[in-house]
Amino acid sequence: MSRTYDVFGLPERAAELVPVVGEKVADLALTGSAAHPIDLIDPSRLAAAPA
Numbered sequence: 001m002s003r004t005y006d007v008f009g010l011p012e013r014a015a016e017l018v019p020v021v022g023e024k025v026a027d028l029a030l031t032g033s034a035a036h037p038i039d040l041i042d043p044s045r046l047a048a049a050p051a
Helices: 014-031
Strands: none
Touching: none
16 A cells, blocks of 8 residues: 655745654654654644634
């Protein structure tokens, strides 16, 4: 089974963040969890933000 994961929404300094975000996405895709906290890249954080 083939799977594709898209990651987007990185700021102007994305080149500095790509290795870290890539590692987190790979961890999530392969194991279902991440070795480090991922709260900052959790999309559900946007739903909890006050208007």
